[in-house]
Amino acid sequence: METALIIGGTRFIGRYTVEEFRDAGYDVTTFNRGRHDDPFADDDSVSQVTGDRRERDALERAHETVDPDVVVDCVAYFPADVRTATDVFADSTYVYVSSGAAYGVDRTPKREGETPLTDCSPEQAMTDSTETYGPRKAEGDRVVFAAAEAGVRAMSVRPTVVYGPHDYTERFAYWIDRVDSYDRIVVPQDGLSLWQMVYVEDVASALRTVAEEGTAGEAYNVGDEHAPTLAEWIDLLVETCATDVETVGASARELATEGIEPTDFPIYRRPPHLLSTAKLRGLGWSATDHATALDRTVAEHRASGRTGRDHGPDRTVERSLIERLDE
Structure with a gap:
């Protein structure tokens, strides 16, 4: 049985990602600080490792405990977090949850590898604000691409605005x-x-599809097909x-x-x-x-x-x- 480590895993995209991998037969472990209610607390098929994902030592302990085949990073909000994770989990398949906000040009539709990403200054890379969210996600993508060039099986998934049950953004x-x-x-x-919106379960299925079928160093948009x-x-x-x-x-x-x-x-x-989803659909993914x-x-x-x-x-x-x- 393959193992999956979901960084996050309790609130919205993360909880559905746990269910997606669990239901596909993976041995799933969540890694988070344990500050939110755990929907899998009574689920013996899902394990938990507690720790702060921003601390390298905590990530290394999670790596040692789980030895994951796949890592899905749902809560990497700073480029430095992605850089540390791709280093610690260099022997795993690493899937980064990026965002459609990473694009820096308004084109319809936005396409991976064609539509430019937004720039990110060193100051933006360290600033937690709504205004810097897109630049930070874009820089995280660039970290993923660099990791892939160094031999890590690292990939990015870019959802547009996500909706569905348990959406705490409201x-x-x-x-x-x-x-x-x-x-x-x-x-x-x-x-x-x-x-364009995207249903949360479709984001979760996209993350597994990319983990299993994606190409290292590539990014994949995910959004409702209509x-x-x-x-x-x-x-x-x-x-x-x-x-x-x-x-x-x-x-x-x-x-x-x-x-x-x-x-x-x-x-x-x-x-x-509007994000083009043709590249993801080419891997066999489809929307609800x-x-x-x-x-x-x-x-x-x-x-x-x-x-x-x-x-x-x-x-x-x-x-x-x-x-x-x-x-």
Whole structure:
């Protein structure tokens, strides 16, 4: 039986990655600080090693304990972390969870090896902020490529925005809550924003696919094979939630009357963000259909108590805007 070490493994992408490898017959161990509830605490088929992934000694202990065939790094947020991990696990297959935010040019679609990555200054490489997230992920990719050149079987997977059950970011939860709770909701700019999403289970299956079939030194985009606009996402959610919702389109000027702007709404983006998934599909990967993905996502959302309401305009403001537009 092959062994897999999942760095992270308890919250969102990590927990589904554990399930993906476990269900595929791997002997799975998670490596994390143990600060979050462990969904596998009662699962005898999943082991845990505790430690801080930013400490080399802790990674070396995990390597010695597990001797993994595959390492999936779900929580490498700094290039230095990737550099240390590819060194410590140089005798393993190493898969780095990067991001579509690593791309530095707005092209539609963005393609691996063709669309340039964003630059990362030494200062950005050490700064934990939203603004430096993309540059840090891009620099992590470059570390992976360098490791592969040195003989490590290291690869990168670049998800776009991830949704699904147990999504603690609550970005998508905002829209589920709106569709599930109200009969009229505001959609910025008539809902024409296109920001490709990806279902969390598909990210997990992509990570295993790349670990098993990928080529060292390569990066692989992962995203839903069909990328709905924001308005189309709302239509899909209306169907899943079995509700009746009227969307009220509002221009940037109309939103400004209530002191808000389009980017205050989750998953709104200009210009479009779309990743080509042809390279990953060439390895045999495929995406879950939206009906199945949303059924699972909405069911967990309703049971979770999460609303996402703090991640977008307040309902009072939204109601005031709707009333203004009705005049």
